[in-house]
Amino acid sequence: IVSIVSIVFNPPQAETASENRKRKVESRNQKNFLLSYKKIASKRNTKISNKKTMLPPNLQARVDRAVDNFMQGYGCCQSVVAAFADLYGLDDTMAKRIGAGFGGGVGRMRMMCGAVSGIVVLVGLDCGQTEGSDREGKSACYKVVQELLAQSKAQNGSLICAEILGLKGNVKAQSSYEASARTAEYYKTRPCAAKVESAARIFAEYLLKVKKDF
Numbered sequence: 001i002v003s004i005v006s007i008v009f010n011p012p013q014a015e016t017a018s019e020n021r022k023r024k025v026e027s028r029n030q031k032n033f034l035l036s037y038k039k040i041a042s043k044r045n046t047k048i049s050n051k052k053t054m055l056p057p058n059l060q061a062r063v064d065r066a067v068d069n070f071m072q073g074y075g076c077c078q079s080v081v082a083a084f085a086d087l088y089g090l091d092d093t094m095a096k097r098i099g100a101g102f103g104g105g106v107g108r109m110r111m112m113c114g115a116v117s118g119i120v121v122l123v124g125l126d127c128g129q130t131e132g133s134d135r136e137g138k139s140a141c142y143k144v145v146q147e148l149l150a151q152s153k154a155q156n157g158s159l160i161c162a163e164i165l166g167l168k169g170n171v172k173a174q175s176s177y178e179a180s181a182r183t184a185e186y187y188k189t190r191p192c193a194a195k196v197e198s199a200a201r202i203f204a205e206y207l208l209k210v211k212k213d214f
Contacts, residue, residue: 059204066200070193073182075103080118080199084207088125105161108177113161115192115199119148122203144206151202156195164195 055063062083069079078099085095101107102117123144129137153159180186187193 076114077102
């Protein structure tokens with residue numbers, strides 16, 4: 001009864017014309033930034049194609065999907081894991097749930113980068129041991145994790161979220177559980193889209209190397 005009375009006397013406030021315009025502008029700016037990012041990324045990939053492994057279309061599509069996920073508002077880890085999860089029998093929803101808590105450097109505590117955590121999750125799905133006594137399998141998984149994270153550190157300067165956000169003049173974020181609003185300004189000032197792309201590409205190159213059937 002209280003809930004019904006509350007709804008009657010406190011109806012949801014309709015979005016004002018000003019708020020509607022602001023939301024539409026932010027949405028348009030976000031889409032424009034994504035298009036610009038893709039153009040820049042395309043030029044960069046073309047320019048350095050002789051230095052990096054050229055991915056087959058299906059793997060490149062997964063790298064692009066990871067970036068698209070991030071631009072849709074998903075966390076770094078969610079974006080990376082969801083781009084490859086179907087290879088391991090995980091649906092999109094479960095993949096994003098698994099990666100949700102790693103965002104913002106683990107629960108927004110600015111520790112290990114969420115995109116890097118995505119690599120770790122994917123390596124576990126790909127070659128993690130399932131028997132507690134399997135020391136050899138455990139060691140093999142750790143070896144892959146260390147190799148791929150070494151690549152990430154070499155490419156991005158650090159594996160730590162706070163340090164990555166502090167690079168090249170970006171303001172170092174404060175630890176808080178409140179998620180940042182995904183505005184056009186957010187996407188312009190944060191390096192995270194590039195870190196998601198880097199992590200997804202590192203894992204895609206790993207798959208190309210070890211699977212050889214893509």
